[in-house]
Amino acid sequence: EDIMLYAMNVFSFHYHLFRLFYLKNLNSLLIYDEVMGNMMGIFVTPALLMYFFGTAIELPFLNMVLKLCNKVLVPVAVGQVLRATPAKHFFVNNKKAFKSLQEFILIGLVWNAFCNAFTKGLGIEFSHGLFLLGLLSSLHLGSFAVLYKLFKSKLVNFSNADAIAATYCTSHKTLAFGLPLLNTIFEGNPNLAAYCAPVMFIHPLQLLLGSLIASKIKEESEDA
Structure with a gap:
């Protein structure tokens, strides 16, 4: 059940945003992924969860x-409304400060999630946790390799930049949206901690493995 919940979680935006800036392959696919990922997280993911975990x-x-x-669309809608007001000019003039604030908020969400995990427990035994780490690493690397080959193939016919962006967009999961999603859907469920464990574990794994993969892909892109 934990792995199924992880698989149905929405895509990560900030991690592959950082790596695609590093690879200099940031393009419109990334922005599309952010919008579609959040929309799927609101409608498609709950529908899948209701189908598989209805009881x-x-x-x-x-x-x-x-x-x-209320948690996702309302803040986005408020932000879009503010763009039509003088608040947009204030944001543009203080863009660096708002960027730092955004990063601190994201770090705070991650910090809060890990603190809750350590104080309340992950709901799984230590041996199961080690097995889960190994399984998630294998799934992440395997899915990344398969997707990268797919997007680079003649079947899809993506450019190198699009293939890299599409691979990161489709292989990474989000903690910032994933945990609130699970907390909202499974609120009060005694297995909530165990359901959140894969999302908690994949967060540092994506950071480590994704950075190593980015270095390799960057070398291949420069040699091509």
């Missing part, structure tokens, strides 16, 4: 979607 979810589907919209 374990007490929250009605409509209430679930409304809660997620």
Whole structure:
């Protein structure tokens, strides 16, 4: 069940944003991924979870979607409205400060998630945790390799930049959205900690493995 929840989690944006800046292959696919990933997280992911875990979810589907919209769509809508006001000029003039604030907020979300995990426990035994780390590493590297080969193949016919962007967009999972998603859907469930464990573990694994992969891909791109 834990791995199924991990697989249905939405895509990560910030991790591959950092790496694609590093690779100099940032393009429109990344922005599309952010929008579609969040929309799928609000509608598609809850529908899949209701299908596979219907008996374990007490929250009605409509209430679930409304809660997620309140957490995700409302802030985005407010931001879009503010762009049409003088607040946009204030943001542009203080862009570096807002960028730093955004990074601190993300770090705070991650820090809070890990603190909760260590104080309340992950809901799994130590041996199971080690097995999960190995399994997630294998799944992440395997999916990355398969997707990279697919997007580089003649079947898809992507450019090198698009292939790299598409691979990172489709192989990375998000902690910042994933944990609130699981907490909202499985609120009050005694297995909530165990359900969150794969999302917690994959966060540092993606950072480590993704950075190593980025170095390798950068070398290949420069040699090509």
